[in-house]
Structure formats: C-alpha cells, structure tokens
Amino acid sequence: MLKRFTELSTPLIADACVRLGEPLRAAPAGILPVLPGRRLAGRVLPVRHYGSVDVFLEAFTTHAGAGDVLVIDNGGRRDEACVGDLAVLEAGAAGLAGVVIWGLHRDTPELVEIGLPVFSYGALAPGPVRLDPRGPEALRTARFGEHLVSAVDAVFADDDGVLFVAADRVDAVLETAEGISRTERDQARRIRAGETLRDQTRFEEYLELRGRDPEYTFRRHLRRIGGAIEE
Missing domain, CATH: 3.50.30.40 (Ribonuclease E inhibitor RraA/RraA-like)
Structure with missing residues (x-):
C-alpha cells in the first residue's frame, strides 16, 4: 500500500x-x-x-x-x-x-x-x-x-x-487514483507545451452545452471527454 x-x-x-x-x-x-x-x-x-x-x-x-x-x-x-x-x-x-x-x-x-x-x-x-x-x-x-x-x-x-x-x-481507490494521476500528468505536460487547459477540456464546447442544458456540469463534461481536474 x-x-x-x-x-x-x-x-x-x-x-x-x-x-x-x-x-x-x-x-x-x-x-x-x-x-x-x-x-x-x-x-x-x-x-x-x-x-x-x-x-x-x-x-x-x-x-x-x-x-x-x-x-x-x-x-x-x-x-x-x-x-x-x-x-x-x-x-x-x-x-x-x-x-x-x-x-x-x-x-x-x-x-x-x-x-x-x-x-x-x-x-x-x-x-x-x-x-x-x-x-x-x-x-x-x-x-x-x-x-x-x-x-x-x-x-x-x-x-x-x-x-x-x-x-x-x-x-x-488506488487503481482509480493512479488513472487520475496519469491523466493529470499528461494534462500538465500539454499545458507546459503550450496547449491550454481550456483547450484540453474543450471549455468553449462545455459553455455551449451548458447554455443548452443548465444541468450539464463541468464534472459531467470532464467524465464525457476523459479529462481530470476536479475528480
């Protein structure tokens, strides 16, 4: 452990x-x-x-x-x-x-x-x-x-x-944490390489979808696209 x-x-x-x-x-x-x-x-x-x-x-x-x-x-x-x-x-x-x-x-x-x-x-x-x-x-x-x-x-x-x-x-829990860690490390690498977190998480797309459906949360969006930052 x-x-x-x-x-x-x-x-x-x-x-x-x-x-x-x-x-x-x-x-x-x-x-x-x-x-x-x-x-x-x-x-x-x-x-x-x-x-x-x-x-x-x-x-x-x-x-x-x-x-x-x-x-x-x-x-x-x-x-x-x-x-x-x-x-x-x-x-x-x-x-x-x-x-x-x-x-x-x-x-x-x-x-x-x-x-x-x-x-x-x-x-x-x-x-x-x-x-x-x-x-x-x-x-x-x-x-x-x-x-x-x-x-x-x-x-x-x-x-x-x-x-x-x-x-x-x-x-x-450890297996899931390891998966989140891999995703976040990749996201950090991409930010350093010039790809913003907003681009990675398709944030403009999220805002558009939330405009159509007020119940559409950022956490749900991240799960759909395979991102990680909140959980």
Missing part, C-alpha cells in the same frame, strides 16, 4: 473516492507531518488516549501488525502533547509505519532524528497531567474529527493532510 502511495498523493486519493462514490473521510485541516515531505499509508491501529502511555504499549503488544499506522484519538486537544520520542521509538520497534495524532506531539528534534512519520496538529511542551477513566473502546476505535475509524480502515497521509479509506476498497 505504501509503495503504491509513494507515487500518489492524498488529493488523488480524495478525487478517487469521489469518482468511485466512496465516503470522503478527511481528517480536520491542520494535521501535518513533523518532517515535511513524509508520506504514510497503512492499516489503522486505533487507540484512544486517556492520559497515559500504557494504552499505546498495550496496542503494540496485543493488536499491532507490521506496517500498521497508530491512529491516536486525543480529542483534538491543544492543551497537551500525548506523544513524544519514546512512544514513537517504541512504535518503530513494534514494526509500525508511523503515527497519526488527533492532537499534539512533543520532542520535535528527537522525532525528526528518529524519522518515523508522525502527523499531528503541531508541537507543545507539556504532556498530559490528567488520567481519565478508560472506556471499553480504547483499543477498538478512534475518533478523528467527525470520523470513527478502526482496524477495518486504512489511512493515507502526506503534506496535504490525512484521509481514511475502508480497507476492502483500498485497491479500487
């Missing part, structure tokens, strides 16, 4: 979901990699954080598989960092591909040195001082913004953000 994603991007994954009619499950804006340019893809290893690192260690011991991505639900909190260098080192030792946090991290220089992809809202020095009661869903599901994810989901992340896709639809 990660190997195929290295040639793609989250915008392409999002467009593929739209084209296939898959739910578009994007993390809230602002979740970015600690080290710009890093990409991440893998099965979701969900964890809900209650103030202690023990829930991460239990997930690594009882639920983790090689290449999984630790997806941490810290409620989007901005008043504490829930992951630091030791937790990330341990994630790497457990064979995980990376960490995605609905919240904050700390120990930024150490995380950069470790190199395992970590995505979060950003850095904050204080760790948690609370210890909340642990719920029964601690290792089963994670809330990430408005979305609920679990081990039946995959996660994709890069500089443009984070997306979740049902694991059994990943192959179809």
